[in-house]
Amino acid sequence: MICFKVLKYLFRSIYAKLNHVGYAKYIGVNIGKNVHIYGNPKDMFGSEPWRITLGNNVHITRDVLFITHDGGTLLFRDRIPDLEITSPINVGDNVYIGVRSIILPGVEIGSNTIIAAGSVVTKSVPCNTVFGGVPARKIKDIEEYLKNIENKSLHLGHLKGKEKDNALKDYFKFRKYVK
Numbered sequence: 001m002i003c004f005k006v007l008k009y010l011f012r013s014i015y016a017k018l019n020h021v022g023y024a025k026y027i028g029v030n031i032g033k034n035v036h037i038y039g040n041p042k043d044m045f046g047s048e049p050w051r052i053t054l055g056n057n058v059h060i061t062r063d064v065l066f067i068t069h070d071g072g073t074l075l076f077r078d079r080i081p082d083l084e085i086t087s088p089i090n091v092g093d094n095v096y097i098g099v100r101s102i103i104l105p106g107v108e109i110g111s112n113t114i115i116a117a118g119s120v121v122t123k124s125v126p127c128n129t130v131f132g133g134v135p136a137r138k139i140k141d142i143e144e145y146l147k148n149i150e151n152k153s154l155h156l157g158h159l160k161g162k163e164k165d166n167a168l169k170d171y172f173k174f175r176k177y178v179k
Contacts, residue, residue: 041060
């Protein structure tokens with residue numbers, strides 16, 4: 001029995017590192033098309049991953065947490081043994097969730113939305129917005145965001161891998177120090 005548990009743990013750990021989206025599907029997350037999970041999803045989706053739905057073209061960065069239940073109920077189970085608060089999390093299409101954000105139970109994130117890094121999302125987020133902070137609140141609408149980043153763009157987003165690295169190094173005049 002212990003051997004089986006160890007093998008299962010190893011399988012899940014390796015699978016999570018090798019195929020982020022495949023692992024999320026394996027544990028029950030409902031996933032649309034063109035979903036990208038950057039970073040290890042092993043602990044990202046909590047204890048009820050089947051309560052989480054991700055739309056199409058969703059980008060989830062490193063160390064994001066989806067929490068589908070209220071663990072505080074454990075303090076009152078001696079008084080109310082069947083006490084349970086669990087709610088689904090739904091993420092629309094074309095959503096970017098920044099590093100170390102936390103999405104709490106019952107939250108719906110609308111389509112065409114950006115969640116800023118480090119945000120704690122405690123309530124549902126409307127479509128076409130940028131939300132951020134603790135607790136997360138509206139920062140601006142998505143069109144304001146686009147206009148702002150268009151003006152700041154380095155226009156290198158179409159490049160990939162080494163080609164992009166080299167272009168960035170040229171742009172910032174990076175030269176490796178050699179003795």
